[in-house]
Amino acid sequence: MPLQEKILGAALGEALTLHSSLCRREADAFQRAIQGGGEVVVACTQEKRLFGEIGANTQAAIAPVKFVNIRETGGWGRDAARSMPKLAALLAAAHLPDPEPVPTVTYRSAGRLLIVGPLESAELAAGLVSDVLDVTVFVQGGAGAQDRRYPMLGGTIASLEGWLGAFELKWSATNPIDLDLCTRCNACVAACPEGAIGLDYQIDLGKCVSHRACVKACAVAGAIDFNRDASALSERFDLVLDLRPAPAFLRHALPQGYFHLPRPPGQAGLGEQGLRTLLKLRDLVGEFEKPKFFSYRQKLCAHSRNEIIGCNACVEICSAEAIASDKSRQQIKVNPNLCVGCGACTTVCPSGALTYAYPPATTQGRKIRTLLSTYLQAGGTAPVLLLHSQERGLALVEEVGRAAQLGVAQGVPANVIPVAVWHTASLGIDVWLSAIATGASQVAVLATAEEAPQYLDALREQMDVAQALLNGLGYEGTHFTLIRAAGLADLDQELRLLVANRPLAPALPGRFALAPEKRGTLELALDHLVEQAPLRPAAIDLPAAGSPFGTVEVDKDKCTLCLSCVSACPVSALQDNHLQPQLRFIEKNCVQCGLCASTCPEKAISLKPRLLLTPERKEARVLNETPPYACVRCGKPFGTVKAIDAMLGRLAGHSMFQGAALERLKMCADCRVIDMYSADNEVKITDL
Numbered sequence: 001m002p003l004q005e006k007i008l009g010a011a012l013g014e015a016l017t018l019h020s021s022l023c024r025r026e027a028d029a030f031q032r033a034i035q036g037g038g039e040v041v042v043a044c045t046q047e048k049r050l051f052g053e054i055g056a057n058t059q060a061a062i063a064p065v066k067f068v069n070i071r072e073t074g075g076w077g078r079d080a081a082r083s084m085p086k087l088a089a090l091l092a093a094a095h096l097p098d099p100e101p102v103p104t105v106t107y108r109s110a111g112r113l114l115i116v117g118p119l120e121s122a123e124l125a126a127g128l129v130s131d132v133l134d135v136t137v138f139v140q141g142g143a144g145a146q147d148r149r150y151p152m153l154g155g156t157i158a159s160l161e162g163w164l165g166a167f168e169l170k171w172s173a174t175n176p177i178d179l180d181l182c183t184r185c186n187a188c189v190a191a192c193p194e195g196a197i198g199l200d201y202q203i204d205l206g207k208c209v210s211h212r213a214c215v216k217a218c219a220v221a222g223a224i225d226f227n228r229d230a231s232a233l234s235e236r237f238d239l240v241l242d243l244r245p246a247p248a249f250l251r252h253a254l255p256q257g258y259f260h261l262p263r264p265p266g267q268a269g270l271g272e273q274g275l276r277t278l279l280k281l282r283d284l285v286g287e288f289e290k291p292k293f294f295s296y297r298q299k300l301c302a303h304s305r306n307e308i309i310g311c312n313a314c315v316e317i318c319s320a321e322a323i324a325s326d327k328s329r330q331q332i333k334v335n336p337n338l339c340v341g342c343g344a345c346t347t348v349c350p351s352g353a354l355t356y357a358y359p360p361a362t363t364q365g366r367k368i369r370t371l372l373s374t375y376l377q378a379g380g381t382a383p384v385l386l387l388h389s390q391e392r393g394l395a396l397v398e399e400v401g402r403a404a405q406l407g408v409a410q411g412v413p414a415n416v417i418p419v420a421v422w423h424t425a426s427l428g429i430d431v432w433l434s435a436i437a438t439g440a441s442q443v444a445v446l447a448t449a450e451e452a453p454q455y456l457d458a459l460r461e462q463m464d465v466a467q468a469l470l471n472g473l474g475y476e477g478t479h480f481t482l483i484r485a486a487g488l489a490d491l492d493q494e495l496r497l498l499v500a501n502r503p504l505a506p507a508l509p510g511r512f513a514l515a516p517e518k519r520g521t522l523e524l525a526l527d528h529l530v531e532q533a534p535l536r537p538a539a540i541d542l543p544a545a546g547s548p549f550g551t552v553e554v555d556k557d558k559c560t561l562c563l564s565c566v567s568a569c570p571v572s573a574l575q576d577n578h579l580q581p582q583l584r585f586i587e588k589n590c591v592q593c594g595l596c597a598s599t600c601p602e603k604a605i606s607l608k609p610r611l612l613l614t615p616e617r618k619e620a621r622v623l624n625e626t627p628p629y630a631c632v633r634c635g636k637p638f639g640t641v642k643a644i645d646a647m648l649g650r651l652a653g654h655s656m657f658q659g660a661a662l663e664r665l666k667m668c669a670d671c672r673v674i675d676m677y678s679a680d681n682e683v684k685i686t687d688l
Contacts, residue, residue, distance in 0.1 A: 003075075004084055011088035011378035012095075027051075031058055034065060041094045043087075045069045068094040072401025073418050077411020085380030086417055092374040093367050099359035104289040105336045107164040107256060109238040111285040112136070114169060116157070117243025119143060119200045121263060125241060125270060126150050128278050132285060136237070138169070139179065140244060143199030152179035154202055158232070160240065160248040163337040164257030164284065167237045174230045175202050181223035188214035188224060239284055241277070252452035253320035253340045257284060291358040293341035293422075298331045300353035302593030305330055305568040310595030314345035314354055319452035343426025344455050347462060350548040350591035351571060352518030356426050361521060364421070364431060365514025371417055372439035376509065384416045384498050385435055387424055388446040394420050396448060399488040400495070409492040413499045416444075425455040429462045429548070430518045433525040436470065436479055439509035444481040444498055446491070456482065461546035468542050469526075469611060470503075474534030477503025506532035519591075522548070530613060540611045547609035550592040552585055554623045558604035559583070560643040561626055565596035565605060575620060581640040582625040588618045632663070633671040 009016040019026045024047070031054055033040045042051060045067045055065060068090050074083035113133040115122040118141050126135040130150065138153045154177070158170040177188070182201050189197045192214050196207035203214070203224075210226075218224045240258045242248055247260040254260065259277050261270065270278070302311040307327040314332060315323050322338035323345060334345075334354075346356040355361065368385065375383050388397055397418050404411025412418065421427060424445050432443045447456055463480040470479050478501055485491040510528035515521045530536065542549060552574065561581050566574045573589035574596055576582065597605040628637035629644040648665060651657040657665065660679060664672045 003087070007084050007378065008088050008091065011085070011374055012092055024050075027054060030054060034058060039095065040065045041091060042067045043070045043091060043094075046071075066094050069398065072398040072404075073412050074414065076401045077404035077409075077413070079411065079414035082414035085375045085378035086383075086414055088378040089371040089375040089380075089383075089417055093370050096367055096370060099363045102357050103292040105292050105339075107288045107290075107337070109165045109257065109284050109286060109288070110134070111239070112237045113239040113241060113281065114138060114167065114237040115241045115243065116140060116160075116248070117241075118263075121243045121270070123149070125243070125261075125274070125278060128275075129282055132282050133239070136235075138171070139200045139202060141198070141200050141202075148182075148184055152182075152201075153235075154179050154200075155230075155233075157248075162236075163255040164288070165238045166337070167240050167255075167257065168234060169237060170232065170234045172230045172232055173228065176224050176226045176228060177201050177203060178223045178225070178228070181221055183221050183223070185221070187217040191217035239281055241281060251319060251321050253342065255320070255338055256290075256340075291341065292336050293339055293343065293356065293358050294334060294336075294346065295355050295357045296332070296334060297353050297355075300351045300570070301331050302351050302353070302570045302591055302595060303330070303332050305570065305595050305599065308568065308595065308598050310568075310570075310598060311350060311591070311593035313348040313350070313458075317344045317348050317454050317458055319344070319454065341426075342423040342452075342455065344423075344452075344458060346518075347425055347428030348458050348546065349518070350593060352520075355516070355518065358422065360516065361431065361514045361518070362516055364427065365434060365521070368419070368431070368435050368440075369438050369511075369513070371419065372435070372509065375417065376439050380415060382415050382441040382502060382505075383439060384413075384442040384444060385440050386412075386416050386418045386444050386446060386495075386498075387421055387427060388418060389424055389448065389450055390420045390422060392448040392450050393424065393446045394418075396446070396485060396488060396491055400492050403488050403492070409488060410496060411492075413495055415441075416495055416498060423450075425451060425459065428459075429466045430521040430525065431514070432462075432466050432480060433469070433529065434510075434512075434514055434521055436475075436505060437510040437525045437528040438512070439505075441503060441505045442479050442481065442498060442501065444483055444494075446483045446485060448485065456484070458546065461543065464543045464545070465547050465609075469540060470529070472535070472537060472540030472611070473529055475504045475506075475529075477501065479503045479505070504534070508532055519548075523588075526611070536613060538612070538614050540613070542609040542611060544607075544609050547592055549587075549611045550590055550607055550609040551587050551612065552590060552596060552623065553606045553608055554583065555602075555604040555606075556624050558602040559600075559624045560602060560646050561624060561640045562601065562643060564599050564601060568595045568599040570595065574623075580625065581628055583623045584620045585623050586618070586620050587612050587616070629666075631668040631671050632666040633675065634668065636668050638668040 003018055005016040005018040019029055030051055034055055048067050070087045070090055074086045111133045113135050115125055115135060116138040119139050120143055122137045126137060136151045154175050155171045155173045158172060160169050162168050179201060193211055194207045194209060196204045197214060215224050242260045245262045261274050261277050304310060304327045315325055320338045320340050322335045324333055326333045343356045346354045372383055388394060400409050401411055403409035424447060435443050445459055459482050463482060467480050483494045485494060506529060512524045515524060561583055563576050566576050571589045571591055573586055575584045577584060592607055592609060594607060597607060626640045626642045629639045629641045630637050652662060664675055667675060
């Protein structure tokens, strides 16, 4: 596709020089550009390595260099002639500054490797890494070499926990043979009449009938002792290679430093995947850093109050099991060493207590706003954002582009703008609605085999809520799509369906920036969408799953106005009135966490997901009220009529609350004390 540098330059506000053979023949033009000062953007990634070498060998001050791929994403394909607006948008986004640095998480590995599995496979793997790693083998069957090259452990594994540099193995020495003392002379194997001892030098206690011939054969080494206590042992390792069929961690996102490598059926050796894994292990010695992907503000968290669980979305969705409940402290706790940065917890968090920090929402919002505004200014229409991962998702998009060049696919359509993110689950309803409000007609999320199943369920729930909001406002059509593509043929077909779908979007794009807080971003997006909406109903009903908006309904016949729900509400949506017995509610604050319903002793509260569009959404309204109960002795109000009546009804039949004792329940605290000390017809403890 011939690039139109004048159109691109006008959209970017700068004069552009076209380089048609920059890959090799015009490399000198790249060298002159980086010597000229200012940022340099190369609109191709094919020769990124070559340009890096040229930059390293250039003897002058080098300008910052960024690379962006416009070939596969728009330059190749059936819509290439109409792709200028998209290419301008991609180039504009490439000029944006890098995200601000965030706190990091540090791992330290001294190279202590634990290999768990059959002895022959373990020794094979150990032989390929033992020159750089300190190997220990935990034997799980099989047969090994005659000479003992590595420390051996055996028994029953109780647990394996941890992460890179901090794995802890706990096991019980349940086998009579001590592998540290065993010399592998095979005398016990030959002496055992039941054949209960294999070449892994472990005894099958199910076959053993206590002849103890092995003990006599091992008298010199003394490695066999059937009376040894099965003591609990533990040891720490930096890395783990697990060769067993079933992994030690039954979770989608495995800890850093843990590798599961089961032998494929019928295959000898470790295979190609095994060799790749061993190469990774060899590099994991030293100190490593990764971003701390999240930030957490406990005061916004709706997880628990008074050890009662409310919102549990982040705990349930985390595929790395990095998030756990800490009810005693009324919060969650996130292990940054286990966190893999998927961001799904921030997507499902209704209150914004968990936010994605790498990059933050403000940076993502600036990138999306730049893409959309540049695309529209360059004459593009109906832009579609395609969110994909930086690894498999990016590779799949590029495969479609290359296939389009060869004529076996249609390629990425002219109005589909690919946006690479660290993880597709890290962006949710706040960013999606903001994208629609700022000019996108659709938002599509590309899912490959990388995503955990629960992530896809959460994305669907979030899309259902966002779609219900837009349809309720009169924006017809489907604005959000979750694409599941196993290969380029799937993605190519799904992209055609996106182009055919033309939902109604706001006529005037918004110009707001994403706020640091999730709820703030949602309010900005909703305000603009409502302002431009074809319809403005009083309220929009929303799906129950995943809704961050809604109201609270109170059964007035059950509610005694104890106000326990007020103390449980983490976002001050439920409030009292210090002047009179009232339960008030501000719907704008409600995050539908359910803590009020779980806390209510009368089970009088239920949740109703919806978005209220009237001014009352931001105002306090009374859900229930009752007259105050006046003390029968002094007349001072000290409770509510319903609460006191309920208490009297429940205690009237109790033997301890008869006569004067029951009457005291109708008094305030001061009058109860006065009445007890002034009564003449009661037995006092001092009289006994």
